[in-house]
Amino acid sequence: MPVASIGPYQFESRDKVSNFHGNQLTYLHWEEHNMYCAALAYPLPPTMPFRAIVENLLPEAYGYHPEWAKVKWDQVTWMLDGRPFIPNLDASLAENGLGHKSVVRFWTPGLHGIGGTAT
Amino acid sequence: MAEPPAEQPGVPDINKRWVRVTGTHGDFVLFDFTIGDPDLTVELILPFPAFLEFCATNHAPATVEPAAQAAYERLHRRSWTIPLPQRRPGGASDRLL
């Protein structure tokens, strides 16, 4: 029983992918940098190359942070939907396995936020 | 100041305020605050120094319920021996009660 109700109770997801005009939702989060209070939500075309995340979206969002310039990209570790992940920058989001409402978290070794406080 | 509005029967005088201490909790004072009329009473909690300041600011005479008397006096005595947190200039006198 999915819900206690007095009759049939079936609904479609309000956030099904077809409601996003060809985009899918993607959540990005820079770990240990909680000055950004939560993961960032983006509607992105599944055909977009992953490189666009790294080279356009992330710098735009996180560039303000004093540690952003110090990120060593060859050392970054990634996680996609709870599993370790190595992105192929030139492949599309879909080809990288990013689906609707996927979460991409990344860690930047040596950078632990302002004063080491995960800020 | 302007003349107060003509007295209506039973309109509470908002300048009359009372405080009744009902209990304590650690360094906090639990009290009932009344404006103008016993119907208009609200239950409040403040740290002891803030409580004193509050009574002074509101010119509210305070009574202490018998059940709370001992605990309240303990708090009062302690306030002379522990440093009070950040009193603001112009705050209330500790001697209010």
Next chain:
Amino acid sequence: MSIADKSTAKPRKLGLKERYAHLTRGLGWETTYQPMSKVFPFTDYEGIKIHDWDKWQDPFRLTMDSYWKFQAEKERKLYAVIDSFAQNNGHLNITDARYVNAIKLFLTGVSPLEYSAHRGYAHVGRHFVGAGPRIACQMQAIDELRHAQTQIHTISHYNKFFDGLHDARHMHDHVWYLSVPKSFFEDACSAGPFEFLTAISFSFEYVLTSLLFVPFMSGAAYNGDMATVTFGFSAQSDEARHMTLGLEIIKFMLEQDEGNVPIVQRWIDKWFWRGYRLLTIVAMMMDYMLPKRVMSWAEAWEIYFEQGGGALFEDLSRYGIRMPKYHEVASKEKGRLSHEVWATFYNYTQATAFHTWIPEKDELDWLSAKYPETFDQLYRPRFEYWKEQSDQGKRFYNNVLPQLCVTCQIPMIFTEPDDPKTICFRSTLYKGERYHFCSDGCKDIFLYEPEKYIQSWLPVHQIYQGNCGGATVPEVLNWYHMSLGNDNMDYQGSPDETLWNEWTADRHKSAI
């Protein structure tokens, strides 16, 4: 003399209890030309079994007659006080105009809940078979409507002078962070009558409400906001009655049938967690928004939940009810909650219908003293960095919308119970689609009734779907009925601040 002798000696008057029973029980009857199940379609489907409605102990024997009389008298005095404050420019007695932001949050986030509660109680008051709970609910429905009205009337005085108070009803239905309280109540109102009472009368009004009203009212009083204190008069004296209804419904369900126990436990678990998440804004109000503070959120949690709630759950354990699930997580979070949330509103001040600010140095010191284990270690550097940047004209804004929890609808800002540096991510797949949660508590709630929460109206997603006026900040603000540069952004430099400085400058002049 035997008992029989006595009762025949003289017809005795009815006791208050009996008289009340006669005044109320007569309102219920067994239907004849329609089956009871059709007249009362909501009584069974939640799985709660009631064998004898007459076992309901009226917790508060108040008749409509005396209710009107008492409330009318109270209301008359109350409105006289409100008028008096307005005539005496009561808003000038507050400690600082910054304080009004707490009122803005209250009016847009809490007062509409009073109205929702009114609707909820009116609805369930219709649907209980027993006349006892029906009367209690109907009376509470009127209380809640009065509370909403009193609050709106009281706060309308501030609306004459300050921004952000002009369209609370519209904002409650549209603005991103207000979907948190709105969805909380809609979840309760769309549940069955027994769950509604467990959610609102018990979990909220009994277990958690002291955390909202006592510190909030104390903060208002201490900060010179006597207008808000006046609606405290109205609300608090009704609370006692509401709390007894919360206790009675729980006892009634637990005693009527053994099978009700696990259902009630699950509701207590759910509504404790939902209520606790809702109180996040109260934590922030107490620690950050009051110019003169009353107590820290952590202290309030200890006094009102850990100690007060502890005694209640010790008593409830006699029925086989245990502490709400994840209460220990709430206690682990008490040192972080307010800081994480205030930082969130600082992130998104551009879309917030009240002003934000970095706490002054003495306020940071207060927070350090109240949170010796977390504030300097985790949050103070963040605020100091932001302050430093802001002073250099580089105020921090988060320009990308946050990920939200599907259940509580709060941005996913909360950290792992045992690791305050790492955001807590939880998710599940339902019918092939991913759903994300801020906590195990919120995830559990979803898993039990996924069909309910897959309908969540998540503001961030709605903006991306194009349902919120447009894709740019000005368009969305316009849709929120929020005036850019007036209602939102930092307190520093706001029209509120400018006006307040003028007033207080005048005050200083006239004092000389």
Next chain:
Amino acid sequence: MTYQLTIEPLGETIPIREGQTVLDACLRNGIFIPYQCNHGLCSTCKITVLEGEVDLGDASPFALMDFERDDKRALACCARPMSDITIEADVDIDPDALYLPVNDVVGTVVGLVDLTHDIKGVTLEVPGDGLPFQAGQYVNLTVPGLDEPRAFSLANAPSKANFPELHVRRVKDGKGTGWVHHDLKVGDKVPLSGPLGRFYVRKSAANPMIFIAGGSGLSSPKAMIEDLLEEGWSGPITLFHGVRQARDLYFDGLFRELEAKHGNFTYVPVLSESDGTDGWTGETGFVHEAAIRRYDGVFKGNKAYLCGPPLMVEASIRALMKGRLFEHDIYTESFLTKADDNAKRSPLFQAI
């Protein structure tokens, strides 16, 4: 000067002295009006004056508002009669309460017996009307040198009103019980005040009855059961008496005799510290555990009377509630010593 005080809805009329508060008169006559602060502050004891005049006394304006004064409301703890009066109070109409007046009497010690190694049986003689009471109620005993009287349940059947019987367990370092055990002699005069308390059998309910007693908590159940059997009560009655060892049992013989004589009465002594070498073949463990075994954990439909130390009472309440018997059908008399009852309680339960 004495006036008449009539209490509605009971219809009881009692005497009230000039200057005596309404609350005091009621309590002294066995009529329980809910009250708390007893000096005009809390408004728990609010009443309506239906006829006659009272002096409202020192009732706080917070507790008794102006419009309530106009409506003839008063606080029982402050109101004093100025004429014969009739009041209406929020008293539960309890068909089983006898509302017996409290008397101050002097009893002469006529019997002192060691019931066990640490429980003394004291029998007093009160001449005239004696000390009428409802089985289950207690008396206050004035102990020389102590400010506060000590409370003891009456263990005799009410039919023996001239011979109040008390069971007094020696409490370590307890001044009152020490006096009873060491100083009291046959022939001594002892001032008593009673009957007090609302612990009595709800005969009107006609449910089967379970009595659970711990240690010297046997006193009230003994009075209640003797009373029931004397008057020919035919419903099932079960008494559980929990003690540590066989040497702690008393009136064992009496209850076995009653059990043999009355088919509806069952007696279950329970030893919590039986070591197997004492030849004990009866129930062992905690008394509530024995009750669970006997009733197969199902208590619904009974009325339960619990009398004894707080831990035993709490454990029994939990066992009964697990067996679906709730507050409405559970009556307790907890034996509190000075150290007990500091635990914070919620308002979930009123009576248990």
